[in-house]
Amino acid sequence: MSAQLYQSIKLMEMPLLELRSKISQELESNPALAAEGDPMEVSLDDAEANEEDAYFENTSDPGFVHKGGDTASDQQQKFIEGVLTRSETLQEHLLWQLQFEPITPNTRRLCEILIQNLDSDGFNFTPTDTLFQGNDPNLVETAIKTVQALDPVGTCVKDYHESLRVQLSLLKNVPKYAVQALDYLELLSKGKLARVAKSMGCSVRKVREAFDCIKTLDPFPGRRFSSAQTHFILPDAQVARKNGEFRIILNDEEIPVLSVSPFFVEVAERKKDRGARSFAKASLRSARWFIQSIRQRNQTLLRVTRFIVEHQRAFFEKGPGNLVPMTQHDAARELDLHVSTVSRIASGKYLHTEWGLFSIKYFFSNAVNQHTPRTYSKERVKFTISAMLAKEDRHLTDQEIVDSLEERGIFLARRTVAKYRKELGLGSSYSR
Numbered sequence: 001m002s003a004q005l006y007q008s009i010k011l012m013e014m015p016l017l018e019l020r021s022k023i024s025q026e027l028e029s030n031p032a033l034a035a036e037g038d039p040m041e042v043s044l045d046d047a048e049a050n051e052e053d054a055y056f057e058n059t060s061d062p063g064f065v066h067k068g069g070d071t072a073s074d075q076q077q078k079f080i081e082g083v084l085t086r087s088e089t090l091q092e093h094l095l096w097q098l099q100f101e102p103i104t105p106n107t108r109r110l111c112e113i114l115i116q117n118l119d120s121d122g123f124n125f126t127p128t129d130t131l132f133q134g135n136d137p138n139l140v141e142t143a144i145k146t147v148q149a150l151d152p153v154g155t156c157v158k159d160y161h162e163s164l165r166v167q168l169s170l171l172k173n174v175p176k177y178a179v180q181a182l183d184y185l186e187l188l189s190k191g192k193l194a195r196v197a198k199s200m201g202c203s204v205r206k207v208r209e210a211f212d213c214i215k216t217l218d219p220f221p222g223r224r225f226s227s228a229q230t231h232f233i234l235p236d237a238q239v240a241r242k243n244g245e246f247r248i249i250l251n252d253e254e255i256p257v258l259s260v261s262p263f264f265v266e267v268a269e270r271k272k273d274r275g276a277r278s279f280a281k282a283s284l285r286s287a288r289w290f291i292q293s294i295r296q297r298n299q300t301l302l303r304v305t306r307f308i309v310e311h312q313r314a315f316f317e318k319g320p321g322n323l324v325p326m327t328q329h330d331a332a333r334e335l336d337l338h339v340s341t342v343s344r345i346a347s348g349k350y351l352h353t354e355w356g357l358f359s360i361k362y363f364f365s366n367a368v369n370q371h372t373p374r375t376y377s378k379e380r381v382k383f384t385i386s387a388m389l390a391k392e393d394r395h396l397t398d399q400e401i402v403d404s405l406e407e408r409g410i411f412l413a414r415r416t417v418a419k420y421r422k423e424l425g426l427g428s429s430y431s432r
Contacts, residue, residue: 004286008293012300013344016234019294020255026290032264032283033290035256090122090155090225091115097150103142110135110143114156116340122155122163122222125343126329152221159419160219161185167217174213177202181210186418188214235352236360237305239316246316248305250298251352258294260287300337300345307331308351308363315363319355321383328364381410382420389426 014022027033094115098108110132117125124131132140147156153170154163164182168174177200181188184196188211197207218224238249264287267273267280311330314322328346332339346360365378385401396404398417405412412420421427 004289007290008296009344011290011293012297012341013347014297015348015350016236016251016254018348019297023255023258023294030283030287030290032261032280033287034259034261036259090118090120090222093225094118094147094150094155098146101146101150103146106139107143107146110140111147114143114147118155118222120222120226121160121220122152122157123160124156124158126327126339127158128156130329152218152224154218154221161415163221164214164217164219167221168213171213175206175209177206178210178213181207181214185214233350233357235357236301236349238352239305239309239354241316241354246309246313248302248309250302252298255294258287258291260284260291297345300341301349303335303337304331304342304345304360305351307335308360312363315355316353321380321387323363323365323380323383325378326364331364378420381405381412382424384408384410385417385420386424386426389421 011019011022023035027035095112098111098115101108101111103111113131114124114128117128117131119125128140128144144156148154148166149170154167157163157166161182165179168178168182180200181196184199187196188207193204193207193211197204200207234251234254236251238251240247240249264280264284267276268284270277308326308331309316311326312323314324328342329339331337332342335342346364349360350357351360351363362379365380384405388401388404389396398414398421401417401421402412402414405417
């Protein structure tokens with residue numbers, strides 16, 4: 001992977017604060033790159049670009065339009081999408097181990113895709129059956145088990161419950177009832193061992209042994225590789241309503257418009273000093289690539305945001321609780337992008353709306369009730385549960401929440417309700 005390709009993908013996934021810092025670093029390290037307002041700068045329209053740089057734009061201003069269209073840019077982006085992977089600590093750790101696994105090239109390819117599909121908890125972003133439609137099921141299963149066995153064990157799963165189950169399967173000398181005890185974690189966490197023992201048909205001692213074993217496991221194996229820390233949020237775009245129509249405004253005032261130094265253009269054209277000419281050409285090439293990469297990032301962000309506004313109009317008109325099911329695959333298919341590009345442009349970025357500040361990822365949600373006439377997005381169901389518990393005059397149990405949702409036409413398992421409740425940071429009826 002070339003340094004320029006790596007830089008392009010990193011810029012694509014950078015939120016605004018990181019991008020602003022990166023631009024400052026690049027301005028310091030590359031003398032051929034200039035910010036608007038610098039007396040030493042000039043746009044490329046006033047300079048003769050080398051033939052090898054003919055595909056690059058002269059400015060990072062998203063308002064600039066190339067007279068030849070975006071075909072070349074789209075082809076370049078598709079090339080980048082096909083060869084680059086995200087560089088995250090958990091992914092690096094797993095990929096490093098993967099190179100030592102005695103597996104076939106096809107299995108290795110699937111493993112790499114699985115690793116790239118993991119979130120910060122080590123869980124699957126996209127369900128594996130959706131990710132590998134049309135692939136050999138046996139090969140996919142082999143790849144999944146390979147990744148699950150890497151350190152940290154228990155990644156490449158749908159949730160913490162499956163992660164614990166996988167971890168137990170890879171342990172030696174596991175207590176007899178440990179796997180069965182996973183179905184009673186809520187009761188075990190409250191210390192109701194006798195009740196669990198009665199349900200499982202074993203002694204309290206056996207339940208305690210099983211629970212002690214489970215407590216040694218990590219339900220979120222990816223988190224110990226997370227570098228998450230407290231940070232300020234600067235929205236990358238704003239969605240504003242004016243005269244009944246929605247306008248998308250990129251927050252590009254936070255970053256300078258970039259161009260190249262006319263001095264370096266002049267030096268690059270000199271014939272006498274070969275050393276200086278070579279240095280100037282290399283610096284200009286790097287500056288133009290950097291400018292084009294920022295422009296590509298902003299264009300992709302604008303396209304994805306426009307897609308969100310068009311498909312989640314009910315949210316922007318009525319507020320939270322009105323999201324419809326929509327996945328990153330849907331956006332990738334309609335925008336003719338790779339799904340990894342949609343994932344990267346959504347990562348860590350926020351939209352400012354009249355209803356507040358929301359992560360771009362918030363607007364992508366899988367469908368619930370897929371086998372019934374009416375479907376709901378996951379986030380909409382979570383909003384409904386949150387509103388329901390906020391109004392409760394007594395502490396509703398998970399089963400009572402299930403029953404109440406069914407009355408509204410939303411059919412979920414009790415375990416799913418418990419999962420959503422925990423994702424909302426709400427305790428059980430006992431702890432509330």
